[in-house]
Amino acid sequence: MVVSSAWDWSIGEKRVDTKSWTERFLQVQEYQVSADGESVAAIVALDDQAFNVCVNGALWDTPFDKIWRLRFTPDSRATALVSADGQWTLAVNGQTWPESFDYIWHPLVSENGQHIAAAIQQGGRYAMALDGEVWPNDFGTIAYSALSPSGDRTAGAVQVKVADSGQLEAFQEGTFSAAVDGTAWGSTFVNVWHLVFSPDGQHLAAEVRQSLYDYTIVVDGKPWPQQYTCVWAPSFDPVTGHVVAPVRKDGHWKMAQDGELLWQRPFAQLWQQRFSPDGSRLAAIAATAFGRWTVVVDGHPWPVTFAGMVSDLTFSPDGRHIAALAKEKDHWTVVVDGKPWQHRFERAWPPVFAPDGSGSVAVKVEMDGAFTFAVDDRIWPHAFERNWEPFFSPDGRRLLLPTMNQNGYCRKVVEKF
Amino acid sequence: MNERHKEPSEIMDDGVEAALSRLTPEKIQAVINSVLKGETGARFKAYMDTCIHCGLCSEACQFFLSRDRDPHYSPVGKVKQTVWPMVKNKGRVDTDFIRRAVRIAHTECNLCKRCVAFCPFGIDIAYLMTVVRRIIHKLGATPLYLQDTAHSHASTMNQMWVKEDEWIDTLQWQEDEARAEIPSLRIPLDKEGAEIMYSVIAPEPKFQAQLIYQAAAIMHVAGVDWTMPSDIGWDNSDMAMFTGDYEIMGRIKRTHFEAATRLRVKKIVMGECGHAFRSVYDTGNRWLGWAQPPVPIVHAIAFYYDLLKTGKLRIARKYSHPVTLHDPCNVVRGGGLHEKARYVVHQLCDNLIEMHPNREHNYCCGAGGGVINCGPPYKNARVAGNRVKAEQLFDAKSRGAHTLIAPCHNCHSGLHDIVHHHGIDLEIKFFSDIIYECMEKPDGSE
Ligand code: SF4
Ligand code: SF4
Numbered sequence: 001m002v003v004s005s006a007w008d009w010s011i012g013e014k015r016v017d018t019k020s021w022t023e024r025f026l027q028v029q030e031y032q033v034s035a036d037g038e039s040v041a042a043i044v045a046l047d048d049q050a051f052n053v054c055v056n057g058a059l060w061d062t063p064f065d066k067i068w069r070l071r072f073t074p075d076s077r078a079t080a081l082v083s084a085d086g087q088w089t090l091a092v093n094g095q096t097w098p099e100s101f102d103y104i105w106h107p108l109v110s111e112n113g114q115h116i117a118a119a120i121q122q123g124g125r126y127a128m129a130l131d132g133e134v135w136p137n138d139f140g141t142i143a144y145s146a147l148s149p150s151g152d153r154t155a156g157a158v159q160v161k162v163a164d165s166g167q168l169e170a171f172q173e174g175t176f177s178a179a180v181d182g183t184a185w186g187s188t189f190v191n192v193w194h195l196v197f198s199p200d201g202q203h204l205a206a207e208v209r210q211s212l213y214d215y216t217i218v219v220d221g222k223p224w225p226q227q228y229t230c231v232w233a234p235s236f237d238p239v240t241g242h243v244v245a246p247v248r249k250d251g252h253w254k255m256a257q258d259g260e261l262l263w264q265r266p267f268a269q270l271w272q273q274r275f276s277p278d279g280s281r282l283a284a285i286a287a288t289a290f291g292r293w294t295v296v297v298d299g300h301p302w303p304v305t306f307a308g309m310v311s312d313l314t315f316s317p318d319g320r321h322i323a324a325l326a327k328e329k330d331h332w333t334v335v336v337d338g339k340p341w342q343h344r345f346e347r348a349w350p351p352v353f354a355p356d357g358s359g360s361v362a363v364k365v366e367m368d369g370a371f372t373f374a375v376d377d378r379i380w381p382h383a384f385e386r387n388w389e390p391f392f393s394p395d396g397r398r399l400l401l402p403t404m405n406q407n408g409y410c411r412k413v414v415e416k417f
Numbered sequence: 418m419n420e421r422h423k424e425p426s427e428i429m430d431d432g433v434e435a436a437l438s439r440l441t442p443e444k445i446q447a448v449i450n451s452v453l454k455g456e457t458g459a460r461f462k463a464y465m466d467t468c469i470h471c472g473l474c475s476e477a478c479q480f481f482l483s484r485d486r487d488p489h490y491s492p493v494g495k496v497k498q499t500v501w502p503m504v505k506n507k508g509r510v511d512t513d514f515i516r517r518a519v520r521i522a523h524t525e526c527n528l529c530k531r532c533v534a535f536c537p538f539g540i541d542i543a544y545l546m547t548v549v550r551r552i553i554h555k556l557g558a559t560p561l562y563l564q565d566t567a568h569s570h571a572s573t574m575n576q577m578w579v580k581e582d583e584w585i586d587t588l589q590w591q592e593d594e595a596r597a598e599i600p601s602l603r604i605p606l607d608k609e610g611a612e613i614m615y616s617v618i619a620p621e622p623k624f625q626a627q628l629i630y631q632a633a634a635i636m637h638v639a640g641v642d643w644t645m646p647s648d649i650g651w652d653n654s655d656m657a658m659f660t661g662d663y664e665i666m667g668r669i670k671r672t673h674f675e676a677a678t679r680l681r682v683k684k685i686v687m688g689e690c691g692h693a694f695r696s697v698y699d700t701g702n703r704w705l706g707w708a709q710p711p712v713p714i715v716h717a718i719a720f721y722y723d724l725l726k727t728g729k730l731r732i733a734r735k736y737s738h739p740v741t742l743h744d745p746c747n748v749v750r751g752g753g754l755h756e757k758a759r760y761v762v763h764q765l766c767d768n769l770i771e772m773h774p775n776r777e778h779n780y781c782c783g784a785g786g787g788v789i790n791c792g793p794p795y796k797n798a799r800v801a802g803n804r805v806k807a808e809q810l811f812d813a814k815s816r817g818a819h820t821l822i823a824p825c826h827n828c829h830s831g832l833h834d835i836v837h838h839h840g841i842d843l844e845i846k847f848f849s850d851i852i853y854e855c856m857e858k859p860d861g862s863e
Pocket of ligand 2: 467469537
């Protein structure tokens with residue numbers, strides 16, 4: 001979790017002259033901003049062969065041959081995947097892991113930002129590395145890599161039996177499993193997708209296909225007794241540890257829990273379920289009928305539906321409110337507790353709830369080709385070339401607004417508008 | 418017997434034979450009836466009830482025309498040999514019947530939908546063939562090469578078993594290569610908030626990485642704000658749609674659209690591929706419950722049209738050879754892009770030699786609908802089944818065509834086989850090959 005109480009919440013602006021970077025460097029790639037808004041960074045080209053990361057105007061100590069996937073952790077450290085002499089590793093604030101690999105990708109960060117994992121390839125074999133330490137076993141492939149919320153365990157869908165291309169029967173007998181901290185489940189499946197750790201990191205659930213036709217959910221290697229014609233990614237109840245997942249039967253989707261139907265009502269589509277933080281409510285995105293999308297809360301759809309899509313389902317920290325983005329024709333809006341905002345946006349980013357129980361929602365939006373912020377359907381009167389997602393102060397009364405225009409980067413703290 | 422002279426009925430497919438050896442009459446009947454009863458509805462019934470067996474659809478089909486008007490190859494003839502007996506016998510058919518149904522539905526119909534326009538009732542034979550394919554999928558009897566491709570889709574979310582690191586590494590390699598020509602060029606990975614996500618089919622990173630290079634050069638020169646995902650969802654192709662494995666079709670389409678929504682792009686531009694367009698723009702999104710693609714889809718033809726029309730791309734010198742243009746079924750009958758394709762041709766080339774019939778009346782390349790993906794066992798039969806296309810190509814060649822533009826991967830490969838088999842001296846290119854060759858490039862590019 002991000003600890004925002006220690007951040008500077010005094011009203012005002014802090015600027016970083018990013019404009020000069022374009023003169024200093026041959027190329028400046030996409031800007032990234034830290035969670036606390038204090039740092040702005042970009043991968044920069046020093047010359048044709050050398051790249052570095054520039055954070056608030058200062059370069060990391062060592063340049064690299066290649067750099068990609070620059071991102072800040074929740075605790076505001078800059079990370080990137082870097083390559084020197086044909087070997088790849090991960091760098092945090094310029095410090096590389098001691099180990100390097102033939103390739104590294106898909107970095108994952110724990111909720112508190114302290115632990116970082118990534119998928120790695122070494123000599124054509126695949127594994128995960130956690131804070132630089134590689135699994136004791138490697139595999140023929142890896143996908144759907146996952147990190148537990150506290151960052152102490154890693155997992156990936158791995159192929160544990162060989163089935164060369166064209167060996168249909170061998171493949172259909174099941175060659176995939178999931179590995180946790182490098183140890184594969186004893187069971188194999190035709191396919192394994194979307195690995196999800198329980199909040200305490202003790203359990204791992206996944207979608208599997210047991211034949212070309214039979215799908216189910218597997219928890220710690222053990223499949224639910226029921227099979228379905230399709231399933232989507234499971235979730236753990238944060239309190240009880242029950243596992244829920246959307247399942248398809250007879251052409252309809254329903255929500256199941258531990259293999260039993262949880263919601264009786266069928267949907268044309270049902271996915272991306274989320275528990276409220278206290279586990280008392282379960283919401284999901286659904287199509288109530290073909291082409292009619294909404295949010296379903298504990299089995300009951302909101303009264304409004306949208307033809308385009310519904311995304312970014314978000315619970316307020318106290319679990320009392322739900323926000324989502326909805327698209328109708330080419331425009332997006334924000335819907336809170338079933339009520340759409342009046343404003344329409346070209347694009348919108350995930351809704352951010354105030355932590356104070358007020359149900360206030362702030363969103364980064366694009367209007368008329370420029371970026372701004374919206375709070376509770378009110379629009380901030382200034383537009384920017386770029387901005388980043390807003391953040392509420394712990395008391396919910398102020399907003400951190402990271403923005404950029406032709407003069408450079410600006411971290412604003414304003415009263416909630 | 419020489420492979421070359423095998424009759425289609427003599428072709429052996431190991432995947433199909435292995436599946437047939439496991440089937441029982443009860444299993445066949447149960448599967449057929451479960452699909453016919455559980456997965457078809459008013460549309461299927463209307464087609465069954467309406468067809469008057471008039472045979473007017475025959476003239477539409479390249480297989481019928483190329484196979485000396487043998488009625489077995491007519492659209493209605495294909496239904497007569499597959500769907501009707503299944504319905505009439507209430508699913509009681511034997512393995513020889515299923516073997517024949519596999520051959521017909523998977524390798525003697527391109528799902529090109531040309532015949533729809535020839536039927537007075539608008540009966541969509543392609544739809545009926547997809548019902549047969551769904552039954553074959555449920556029987557586990559899909560041709561081996563095509564099924565292997567579906568396995569790849571299910572396991573990797575791409576068509577060619579491309580591993581996650583191989584994909585990213587290929588993009589970085591192409592970026593390196595292209596920077597030697599255009600120093601400031603980038604292939605921006607995971608650029609959240611870019612206008613466009615560019616998606617391709619897996620043969621590009623696997624075998625044709627130069628197409629990614631060319632696309633990057635075009636994007637750079639046109640000043641497009643674009644990105645490609647490093648994660649799964651980069652592949653827009655979909656052979657599961659053609660095996661009838663709609664659950665995997667839905668899964669891979671969801672992955673593709675979610676890559677775009679994760680990157681918060683305004684639209685997806687896809688490379689020159691036809692079947693992927695059908696899957697992303699029509700079939701896959703609908704299976705998932707979206708009446709329209711949730712993120713607007715722009716096929717490469719429409720994208721190039723926009724770039725040329727708005728002057729974002731300028732042509733330094735026109736392509737010097739006379740060209741002919743193949744209209745891919747899925748973007749022409751399926752997407753209405755034939756006039757935009759001609760606009761693009763005219764911007765690039767002075768001399769377009771049309772094949773006839775063309776536009777939405779075109780003949781399929783013979784590769785589409787997953788037919789080419791059934792692999793080498795069927796190659797000769799496939800080429801023989803499209804003599805009319807060879808005749809069109811000969812005709813265009815004899816009127817001076819030097820280059821054949823085929824803005825679709827499957828068409829490209831299928832036409833290559835036809836051109837090669839018949840010794841038609843036509844060079845086959847994508848639009849992007851010619852655009853890259855002829856566009857104005859920035860000063861300093863080498
Ligand atoms: S869809 Fe095309 S290939 Fe299939 S029967 Fe009709 S015309 Fe022939
Ligand atoms: S043209 Fe239509 S009605 Fe006539 S045989 Fe063909 S599908 Fe049947």
